[in-house]
Structures are given as C-alpha cells and as structure tokens.
Amino acid sequence: MKGDHHMILRVIAKCLLPLILIYAFYVQFHGEVGPGGAFQAGVVLAVALILYALVFGLAATMRAVPPWFTRSLAAVGVMIYAGVGFWALLSGGEFLEYQALFGEEPGGHHGQHAGIIIIELGVLCAVSGAMTTIFYALAGRVAEIRDEDW
Amino acid sequence: MTEVMIGGTGTALINILFLVILFVVAIAIARLRSLFAIVMLSGVYSLVSAAWYILVDAVDVGFTEAAVGAGMSTAVLLGAMLLTARTAQPEKPFSRIGPFIVCLVTGLMLIYATIDLPPLGDANSPANAGVGLTYLRINWYDMGVPNVVTSVLASYRGFDTLGETAVVFTAGLAVAMLLGFGERSLAQTLKKAPKPDARPAPARKEGDAP
Numbered sequence: 001m002k003g004d005h006h007m008i009l010r011v012i013a014k015c016l017l018p019l020i021l022i023y024a025f026y027v028q029f030h031g032e033v034g035p036g037g038a039f040q041a042g043v044v045l046a047v048a049l050i051l052y053a054l055v056f057g058l059a060a061t062m063r064a065v066p067p068w069f070t071r072s073l074a075a076v077g078v079m080i081y082a083g084v085g086f087w088a089l090l091s092g093g094e095f096l097e098y099q100a101l102f103g104e105e106p107g108g109h110h111g112q113h114a115g116i117i118i119i120e121l122g123v124l125c126a127v128s129g130a131m132t133t134i135f136y137a138l139a140g141r142v143a144e145i146r147d148e149d150w
Numbered sequence: 151m152t153e154v155m156i157g158g159t160g161t162a163l164i165n166i167l168f169l170v171i172l173f174v175v176a177i178a179i180a181r182l183r184s185l186f187a188i189v190m191l192s193g194v195y196s197l198v199s200a201a202w203y204i205l206v207d208a209v210d211v212g213f214t215e216a217a218v219g220a221g222m223s224t225a226v227l228l229g230a231m232l233l234t235a236r237t238a239q240p241e242k243p244f245s246r247i248g249p250f251i252v253c254l255v256t257g258l259m260l261i262y263a264t265i266d267l268p269p270l271g272d273a274n275s276p277a278n279a280g281v282g283l284t285y286l287r288i289n290w291y292d293m294g295v296p297n298v299v300t301s302v303l304a305s306y307r308g309f310d311t312l313g314e315t316a317v318v319f320t321a322g323l324a325v326a327m328l329l330g331f332g333e334r335s336l337a338q339t340l341k342k343a344p345k346p347d348a349r350p351a352p353a354r355k356e357g358d359a360p
Contacts, residue, residue, distance in 0.1 A: 032295045035209040037303065039314075040217045047221040054225070067331045071322070078319045081312050096308040109294030116295065116304040119311070126315045130322030131222055137329040138229030 013055040020048040028124055038120035042127025050135050058139050070132040077126025081119050168202040183238045185231050193224035210299055
C-alpha cells in the first residue's frame, strides 16, 4: 500500500459504513415511534453505498451491488406498495385501506400496523434503488476519477 | 420577527447565529467560481439549515434535509460535476443586476408576507386548529401508532405516498434512460483489471492511468 495517501479515509470509511447501515435500518423500523421513516432510511442506505463507491471505487461497488439489482429494487419497491393496495382490494376493502387487510373491526390495529410496515418496506426499496440508480448513471459516465481531476 | 424571539434569549441568539451562517454561506456560493467548493458549500448550507429546522421543532423536515440535501444531492452534484468543467465561466459585470433585482423584490415580498403569519406554535392557527387537531385526536383510536406523522403519511394519505414513491422511481428511471445505467465504466474497468479478486481501487490508483 505504498503511496496510498487515502489510507486514513479508507480506514475511517470502513468503520463508518456499518454504523450508517445500522442507522438506516434503525430509522426504518422506528418510523412508527420516532422522527423519520422509510424515505429517509432509503436515502441513508443509498448514501452508505455512495460513500463506499467514493472511497473504494465504482467498480468494486458495482461488483457488490450490481446496477441491474438497484434498478430492479426500485421497481420491486413500487410493486410492494401497490401490492398492499390490491391486497386490501381483494380482502373486500378499498385501495390501500389497511383496516381491511385482516378483516378487522374499527379499533383493531393489526391491519394498520402490518400495512404501514409493508408499505414502508416498499418505500425503502424504491427510494434506495432509485437513488443508487441515479448515482450509478451519473458516476458511471466517467471511466475513472484521478486525483488531479479535483 | 416574533418567531425568532420564541423560547427566550438563548434560542433567539442561536436562531440568529444559524441565519447569519446561512447568509454568509449563500453569499460565498454566489461569489465562488470553483464548482467543487460550491458543491461542498451547498452541502454545508443544507446541514446548517437542517440544524435550524431542528431548533424550530421541525424534526422530520430537518432529518430529511440532512439526509437528502446534505448527503444525497451533494453526492449527485459531485457526480454531475465530473461530466463537466471544474470552474464556472466568469460573468460580465452588469449581467448580475437583473437577477439581483429579482431576488431583492421576491425577498421583500416574502418578508412582507411573514407579517401576517401566526406565531410559531400558535394553538389557534389554522394549521393547528383544523384538520391537524382532528388527526391528533383520532389517530390513536384509528391506528395505535404513536407517531402521527407516520400514520398520516402512510395510512390516512397512503395514496399520496404511493404517488410520491412512483415519482421517485420515475425520476431514477428517467435519469438512467438519459445517461445509461452506468455499466459502461464497469465494463471498461473490468477489461483493465481482469482479476476480480484483486482489490481494484489501489490497483487503479498506482498503475496504468491512460
């Protein structure tokens, strides 16, 4: 590693990345009780990947998380969200009426909780997938970034 | 100016400090020519405004500003900067007068409009007395979810959020359709470094720059 003047950056990024990922999932799963939600969690997840790409290079990132995966993830996220709507339709309710998911009376909360958690999962997939796709599209135009470019 | 004074002298001082920092950063962005510095300063601007949103109790807005404004859009702007030049063209000295007048007039109109705003946290303001109060009252019986923001976003207004998710997806799709999916650089780099096991980033840094 002689001449690698980004060593401090690399070591610190390695320590930070797991924390950022855990924080993204913390925000995701505490959306019901705290500030933030799936939109923010999705962006934080995408930013963790972008940090990896900036420090370790785009090729390594694309090998870990390929572009076909991120763009499919975005589409699957929207499908999950819309799927909950159709699930409610098939259960006899209106579109996205979570109360009807398990056929509960008003005042029962299982349908609401399940609906919110599933659609937040869909939003997480859609946002992180779309953001990563945008980053890949922009960063992927340049073959490699040399230090003198800055 | 009543909003600034809510919460005692200390909060007012911090408010003024944040606003002064925002002002200075905005002036610096307008005067700089190096795009890298401008992108970094716009990230600083987002971070400071996120801190300020938290100070005025808009926690969700502040969080979103920190994640999207300071994190995501800085990275996207850096990526966009790679595709173009590193410095902006210098302008003619009188070409700034028109935009300056537009900014001045818009700012004065906005300041004039704030005179009619209700004070921060006013219980009788329309935002707190009307539909917002109803959500606060019926939320626990309807949802059993303590965070009203989440239940409004995900359940009461679930259809809107589906639309927003579709907008984010469409934005990603549109950028990818315009610029390609980014696999071109992967193909080129793989051609250059045939061993997938080798650590790619240091190898590229040391060696064969074209």
